[in-house]
Amino acid sequence: MITVSTDGSCLRNPGGASGWAWVNHDGSSASGGIASGTNQVAELSAVLEAILAHPGPEELRIESDSQYAIKCASVWVAGWKRKGWRTASGGPVQNLELVQGIERAIAEREGKVVFHWVRGHQGDHFNEKADVLAGTAARAAKRGDVVVTRTGATTPVGAGARPAPAAVAAAAEPDFLF
Structure with a gap:
């Protein structure tokens, strides 16, 4: 089994600069940021990137402190899909593109x-x-740097589902695109 921890960060929620990250328990990791997002977008992005970066037949265990991301990916998604990507109240699913991306990545894996679920900020x-x-x-x-950093990963971020981001770095030091 592969175990990966994910997390998201939003400096001002909503609309602030956001970051996502996954850390494989073997030591490899990846992270990236967007200029404007939400905490939920960051959390879902981390889950999606973790799945895409870990293809193959082994079971993938994703540990997250975001109950929202976990429930989107594993509980609510089936009902939303069955209802034409509408919520129980008939409204649109928030962060639909990311939720559908996660659903597709899981189905294709x-x-x-x-x-x-793990409790955040408790020493894990x-x-x-x-x-x-x-x-x-x-x-x-937030500084305007578009950065994706990857360390020690054996497969590229986004493998198999879509092209890897242009700024993926093979070492601990990030590449910057302006």
């Missing part, structure tokens, strides 16, 4: 994906590391 090493990386990515996005 050979191995099973399971989710586990991998959750804390993902939190730091997401915050760093959000601050870089």
Whole structure:
């Protein structure tokens, strides 16, 4: 089983610079940022990027401190899809593109994906590391830097589902695009 911790960060919610990160418990990681988003967008982005970066037959366990992201990806998604991507009250699903991306990535992944909630900011090493990386990515996005950083990963971010972002770095130091 592959275990990955994910986290998102938004410096001003909503509309502030946001960052996402995943940390594989083998030590590899990836993170990235956007200039304007929400905490939910950041959390969902982290989950999506983690799934895309870990293709293959092994079970993937995603640990997150976001109950929203976990429920979007594993509980609510089936009902939303059945209802034509509408909520129980008939309204539109928020962050639909990300939710559909997660649903598609899980469906296309050979191995099973399971989710586990962890309490945030309580000393879980991998959750804390993902939190730091997401915050760093959000601050870089606030400065106007478009950054995606990858360390020690054996597969590219976005493998198999869409092209990898242009700014993916193969080492711990980020590449910057202006």
